[in-house]
Amino acid sequence: MKSILGLAVLSLSLVLVSFRPLYTLDEITVAIRAGNAGQLSRFLDNRVDISLPEKSDTYSKIQAEMIIRDFFSTNGVQNFLVKRRGTNGGSEFCMGVLQTRNGDYRTTFFIKQKGDKQYLQELRFQNNQ
Helix, strand or coil: CHHHHHHHHHHHHHHHHHCCCCCHHHHHHHHHHHCCHHHHHCCEEEEEEEECCCCEEEEEHHHHHHHHHHHHHHHCEEEEEEEEEEEECCEEEEEEEEEECCEEEEEEEEEEEECCEEEEEEEEEEECC
16 A cells, blocks of 8 residues: 555656746846856857847857856846746747846847757847937
8 A cells, every 4th residue: 555655646746847837937037137147058059149239149158158247247237127028939038127237228038948948049138228
């Protein structure tokens, strides 16, 4: 009887773990809010589109992390306010305002599911005027 109960608990646990929701969008917003490029880089795809007020291009994961780190440190991130979240054509997106000591930036990012993980594929920072 104990072995049947143990097997049932183990089976139920495995089922629940396999259906756990992905919280990548929330983890990305936490990393942006903290101005932590290292934490954010965990979610970057191999190639990432980055748009900044002074430049815009597609970068490798390593280049993207350096560019984001420089942007965060130059501007001094203070907060990130989420304004809208949703899905669009198989991607999830988030729009918000990045508050820095140099002013606010309208921020948008897109993530896409690849296999069992979600990856950040596009990140935009635009002067908020």
